Amino acid sequence: MANATSATGVPSPLVGEGQGGGDGRTLPVGIPPTPNPSPQGGGEPPGVAVGDLAIARAHRIAAAVVDPEIPVLTLEDLGVLRGVERRRQSIIVKLTPTYTGCPATQAIRLAVEAALAEAGMANARVETVLSPPWSTDEITETGRRKLQEYGIAPPARGARARSLFADETVACPKCGSTATAKISEFGSTACKALWRCQACAEPFDYFKCL
Ligand SMILES: [Zn+2]
Secondary structure, eight states: OOOOOOOTTOOOTTTTSSOTTOSSOOSOOSOOOOOOOOOTTOSOOTTTSOOHHHHHHHHHHHHHOBOSSSTTOBHHHHTOEEEEEEETTEEEEEEOOSSTTOHHHHHHHHHHHHHHHHTTOTTEEEEEOOSSOOOGGGSOHHHHHHHHHHTEEOOOSOGGGSOTTSOOOOOOTTTOOOOEEEEESOOSSTTEEEEEETTTOOEEEEEOOO
16 A cells, blocks of 8 residues: 555646647637527426416515514515516525615525425525615505504605605604604614604604615
């Protein structure tokens, strides 16, 4: 076992082949030919193709996942589900983050992946979509009502046109009074501000506009 055989000097059998034009610049440039995406009901083998029913099912599952921070809100209520599409044999669930750097974003992604896996949809995965950015205007009417019932003042409308630092009129989610004042820019989470109602003296969270 002590035989130290040196491999130096053994010529590689590959040396000497393909010497003409090996500068790597001869690759064809341009758009690779895209095969015609198989038409509905085309030649895809059954059992492999992702059907419309599977797409709809993945959409339903993802839409029903709740926000870990505000468990009364589903992703559909929040408006972060940007669509579900088929890509070859996979189902892509497209989500957009709410606030950049919001810790809930990662939790939401994991929750969706878990829900899809639990439903046996092994071919579904989550993709993050950054553009166009999410705005609180995308919270649905149902979502706004749920927020209010949960004790969080829903964000004012027209958020995109509004500055975070502009004076805002926020109605108390408990009594509806607009005699309210901001106590702190940060409430229970970074995306909420802490307000207090002067009519009923209750503090409450206000979902900040974005
Ligand atoms: Zn009040």
